[in-house]
Amino acid sequence: xxxxxxxxxxxxxxxxxxxxxxxxxxxxxxxxxxxxxxxxxxxxxxxxxxxxxxxxxxxxxxxxxxxxxxxxxxxxxxxxxxxxxxxxxxxxxxxxxxxxxxxxxxxxxxxxxxxxxxxxxxxxxxxxxxxxxxxxxxxxxxxxxxxxxxxxxxxxxxxxxxxxx
Amino acid sequence: xxxxxxxxxxxxxxxxxxxxxxxxxxxxxxxxxxxxxxxxxxxxxxxxxxxxxxxxxxxxxxxxxxxxxxxxxxxxxxxxxxxxxxxxxxxxxxxxxxxx
Numbered sequence: 001x002x003x004x005x006x007x008x009x010x011x012x013x014x015x016x017x018x019x020x021x022x023x024x025x026x027x028x029x030x031x032x033x034x035x036x037x038x039x040x041x042x043x044x045x046x047x048x049x050x051x052x053x054x055x056x057x058x059x060x061x062x063x064x065x066x067x068x069x070x071x072x073x074x075x076x077x078x079x080x081x082x083x084x085x086x087x088x089x090x091x092x093x094x095x096x097x098x099x100x101x102x103x104x105x106x107x108x109x110x111x112x113x114x115x116x117x118x119x120x121x122x123x124x125x126x127x128x129x130x131x132x133x134x135x136x137x138x139x140x141x142x143x144x145x146x147x148x149x150x151x152x153x154x155x156x157x158x159x160x161x162x163x164x165x
Numbered sequence: 166x167x168x169x170x171x172x173x174x175x176x177x178x179x180x181x182x183x184x185x186x187x188x189x190x191x192x193x194x195x196x197x198x199x200x201x202x203x204x205x206x207x208x209x210x211x212x213x214x215x216x217x218x219x220x221x222x223x224x225x226x227x228x229x230x231x232x233x234x235x236x237x238x239x240x241x242x243x244x245x246x247x248x249x250x251x252x253x254x255x256x257x258x259x260x261x262x263x264x265x
Contacts, residue, residue, distance in 0.1 A: 008167045012175050019179055019202055023186040028194040035198050042205055045175075048167070049216035054208075054224050061231050066201070066238045073242045074194055077249050100181075107177040111170040124216050125224050133221050134228070141225075145232040152236030159243035162250075 007048060014041035028079050032070045039063045051125030172213035180206035193248065193255045197241050204234050 018038025022031045039062045046055035134142050183206060186199030208227045215223025249255060 002166065004167050005171075008171060012171075015175065016178060016182070019182045022195070022198050022202060023182060023189060028192055028198065031195055031198050035201065038202070039205065042209060045172070045209065046212055049172070049212055051212050051216055051224055054212055054227050057228065057231060058208075061235065062201075062205070066235055069238055069242060070194065070198065073245060077246070077255070079192065079194060079255060103177075103181060107174060111173050111177075114170055114173075124219055124221060125212075129221055130224060130228070133225060138222075138225050141229060145229055148236055149232060152239045156239040156243035159240065160246045 004048065008045065011041045011044045011048070014038070015045070029071065029074050032067055032074060035070075036063050036067050039067070046125070049125070053125050053127045053130045055125075169213055169217045173210060176206045176210040176213065179203075179209065191256050191258055193245055193257050193260075194242075196257060197238070197245070200241075201234060201238070204230060204237075 015038050018034045018036075018041060021034035022038070025031045025034060039058060043055045043058035043063075046052075046058060180203050183199045183202030186202065187196055190196050190199060208230055211223040211227050211230070213223075215221065215227075245255065248260060252260060254260075
């Protein structure tokens with residue numbers, strides 16, 4: 001067990017516990033905070049793989065901007081925690097364990113066939129390399145993204161604006 | 166060295182948790198949160214493959230996915246606000262007009 005593997009296990013535990021909390025917590029606000037914890041763990045994993053830029057963007061864009069938007073809306077709408085309700089499809093609960101087992105088996109089959117693990121070089125995700133590729137070879141998708149964001153802004157404004165009488 | 170398989174298993178687990186959340190949660194904001202979880206599971210797989218192959222394309226894809234996630238969150242939350250204004254509730258089971 002190397003030091004990197006210990007780091008991976010620590011951060012993976014953080015990510016998974018955050019993710020499970022998102023599903024288990026009834027208050028969406030606490031769920032959003034748990035998700036931010038999960039994202040911080042993911043960012044550390046990205047850096048561990050040598051993707052420094054993605055790691056930073058994960059914190060700035062996801063934890064900083066997107067989750068801020070979520071928290072803002074949750075507080076704006078003053079969302080209460082969901083109340084407990086009787087499950088309507090109780091028979092579905094019996095399917096959960098077999099399906100989870102099947103899914104784990106499939107993942108295991110898919111992953112165990114992997115060959116030729118090369119260690120990450122540690123230099124793949126530098127800002128320089130990401131930026132150079134984004135601005136030369138992949139310029140068109142990058143610019144199309146800005147069109148998408150513009151569309152989203154217009155759409156969100158239209159949807160959320162108050163109707164005039 | 167951490168094997169690639171570990172990252173992929175974590176990604177699969179994260180995606181499964183997010184998918185379960187989308188099905189289980191009744192609050193629409195919680196559903197959107199679980200959707201973000203699924204997107205991040207895909208991102209993790211992208212970065213893992215990119216780093217272990219030594220190529221950059223996967224990480225560029227992650228940047229695009231982040232932009233799409235931002236757009237999705239913006240439009241989704243606008244829909245949530247419009248929904249709340251009309252119905253005074255965020256329960257997805259209450260908004261079933263399109264349900265056959």
